[in-house]
Amino acid sequence: MSNTKVLPLLDPAGQAAAPCCPPLTERPFSAQEAETAARMFKALGDPVRLRLFSLVASYEGGEACVCDISDVGVSQPTVSHHLKKLKDAGLLTSERRGTWVYYRVEPSVVAAMGRLLALRPAA
């Protein structure tokens, strides 16, 4: 269960890993920043994708093959389609090992989304 690296989420210094955007409260987003960030949020803006994503994220070992997470109430091609969207958005990565394809979460991108949502401390 132990692991090797500290996730960038907890790093107080600005991370170069996920370049997209500053916190929402810091300044208005430019059109291009908004375009980039919206793509990530849109990827999580579907119930089926969100379930698939949480299935991968919470799976033992931090990765899951498609066969492990296909039971979300839609057909197999649809699962594949959604996984591709999550991958295109940078939220998941995939790797084929033998017969199966394993998906895992891309921590830096998720951490960037989290930082983007940070609000100002005290109002």
Place this chain on the structure above:
Amino acid sequence: MSNTKVLPLLDPAGQAAAPCCPPLTERPFSAQEAETAARMFKALGDPVRLRLFSLVASYEGGEACVCDISDVGVSQPTVSHHLKKLKDAGLLTSERRGTWVYYRVEPSVVAAMGRLLALRPAA
């Protein structure tokens, strides 16, 4: 007239806004949890809405009237339409004061989204 719904995300009693869902990594989302959370992410999944949201979030005093943030490249009715979506998702609140309508961020909902994106420290 339209299918405007009561906000499902805000508990009228508890301001503490029951965070809809556990962190993504804790366990797989149920269908209903995914439905609820996806609505929030979807609201931020459009570039124009994200710009409007960051405009409000970063505006001096924590609030902005529509006239202050209408310059995002779409028509004024479209701005109003997007603000309504953000409001329906529970991300913004609005208040009319005289001639102008002011929007501000609902911090508890944004915070809940942030918590949802938290990754495990070492997994």
Place this chain on the structure above:
DNA sequence: CCCCTGCTTCGACATATGTCAACATAGACG
């Protein structure tokens, strides 16, 4: 009282999206 300004709602439209069945591809294993 009437009209002007700020904002929302309506109606219409083009495009994007989610979904499935059918087909295609990639390895594994006889």
Place this chain on the structure above:
DNA sequence: CGTCTATGTTGACATATGTCGAAGCAGGGG
């Protein structure tokens, strides 16, 4: 090779979404 299993791709289709112009509503001054 042939075939089986696990995934991905294609094509089609219904629905959702983003957008605009026009019209409606609410307050504030003249």
